[in-house]
Amino acid sequence: HPTLMFQRDLDLAAHLDRLGFDEFWCGEHHSSGWETIASPEMFLAAAGQVTHRIGLGTGVVSLPYHHPFNVAQRIVQLDHMTRGRAIFGSGPGALPSDARTLGIDPMVQRDRQDEALGVIIRLLRGEPRFSHESDWFTLNDAALQILPVQEDLPMATASSISPSGMQLAGKYGMMLLSPAGKNRNNAELWKSVAEAATKNGVKSSRDNWRIATAVYLAESLE
DSSP: OHHHHHHHHHHHHHHHHHHTOSEEEEOOOSSSSSOOOSOHHHHHHHHHHHOSSOEEEESOEEGGGSOHHHHHHHHHHHHHHTTSOEEEEEESOSOHHHHHHTTOOGGGHHHHHHHHHHHHHHHHTTOOOEEEEOSSOEEEEEOOSSOOSSTTOOEEEEOSSSTHHHHHHHHHTOEEEETTGGGSOHHHHHHHHHHHHHHHTOOOOGGGEEEOOOOOOOSSOO
């Protein structure tokens, strides 16, 4: 039952916190039927009430689906509600069915993530009011009314299939999240991060790489 699934995931977050795990991530999906969290920020705000130390990451918010200003506002609120434990992870959106439902051309999703990230980073850093005109959103004299608890809120971008996520991680000097990391030649693809970082004058480190894969724990080797 979906209600029990949400409760089980909250119980898991609390359990991992007690065990001393560093981070808990959950993402945004709308059409698969089995990935049922539509708002990672809403879920993590609830998880923040039953945990005390573990970092809580959006893995990920699909930026082309949202106005960037609203995303920045929600992440700031999440950081306050979790007392400085939020990690902002973003991506272009992985499910073609989600994009089709929302009437978004999959070919523009990666460019839109890049554009949205540039705006969100400026907002989270508390830069002076600025405007931005795009073919899919508009900002007029924008600034956040409150800033995050964390002076340097950790941020990550996802890279599942194409190297575009790795290039963005290098461009903005942020963490890289690889949900399907075990299925690719990561050592080769990391070059995209290093090259983009060098091009944009920022530092890149594999210490900031989060590689996720499915693991089965059996009772015995047999």
